[in-house]
Amino acid sequence: MPKIVDHDDRRAAIVAAAKRLIAANGAEGMTMRDLATEAGYANGALSYYFAGRQEIVQTAFENVVAATDDRIDAASVGLRGLGALRAMCCEILPLTKTTVLESRVVLALWQFAASNPSMASLDNAAIDRWTQALRGHLRDAIADGEVAEEVPVELKVDVLMHFMVGMQVTAALNPDAASSAVQRSMLDDVIGSWRTR
Template sequence: MAHKSRDQNIFRGVATVPKIVDHDERRLELVDATWRIIARQGLEGATMREIAMEAGFANGALKPYFPTKDTLLEFAFSHVFNRTNQRIAEVTEGKSGLAALRAFCLEVLPLDEERINEARIVIPFWQRAVNDAQKAGVHQRSMDEWLAAIRRCLQEARDSGDVTAAVDNHVLAGQLLNMLLGAQIEAALAPEGRTDFGHAAQLEGYLALLGKIPGGK
């Protein structure tokens, strides 16, 4: 990814989850295999044996990379978060305010099969995080970063006069993040093959409530 200046990339500081590096290639193969199985069979179907077979590994070959299914699921969540943030950084380069906020949200919303599959990884992770403080911490740090990015966009839009809503930016950011997460749940639980939930239109409706939208869509 091209280097971005501090002024251009409003999402600087996002993605404190450790970055994927070249020597993690085999781990990524396992994560991709996990994605495919969870998308087809759900979390319970994603046994270590099934994941190994899907990735073309011998059954015992997973342990040096992921000793347990939980460690694999945590890495998979981190991978989803990093991938989403990479897309966000690309689509928001050179944008600010509501334009950047819209681009951010469109990369999180489950608008196609790839992003729906990402939601199918995230939701089992949430389920495990309910009773696992470490996973809950990973999730909370991720959401705190997104909230900070959303608030920056809102403040930029307020400074430019494009947001005129009397509601505080912290409240608006929380509302929007909850909408994004709710959309992921809806898409992950929908019948296979369904991708049109009206989420893009709902986003536009939300942005319209904030005030003037520069240049329309």
């Protein structure tokens, strides 16, 4: 009886292997041969699951974004205002081994996206979605009296997003300078400065 192969499981295993290689060597440094070895398949077997290297790289990027979105959804249940905003930021920031690996993947893929409009579009869509959600949380915080009405929402959210992107770069290049304790302290300092006194 032939062995039943779960196509989605195989694709997921290949993407997980791709993320490890991209984190270690960058998107440009990941060869199909290395990926096949890392995933435990013969070199030609990858073509059964992906059209080519670009699709694998793009799927790895989509996987990181989807994982972040799932964590945000789970962490934000029952929260509103600054609580929801902080919970969301803690899922984007590279605070754990998993999210540090993801930050290395994202950093490598940003370089790839600089010359690939399709990849750039995926990144821009994620940033736009997260920015919109942060705006909503901050507006809720203002409506609930946690934050003063005069706080400029657009500016504060832009500052917060740039802080998180900067932390992803720092965690990827110099993890010792971006411990989870330091990141949480910086995040709390930023958010705390908005609170009504």
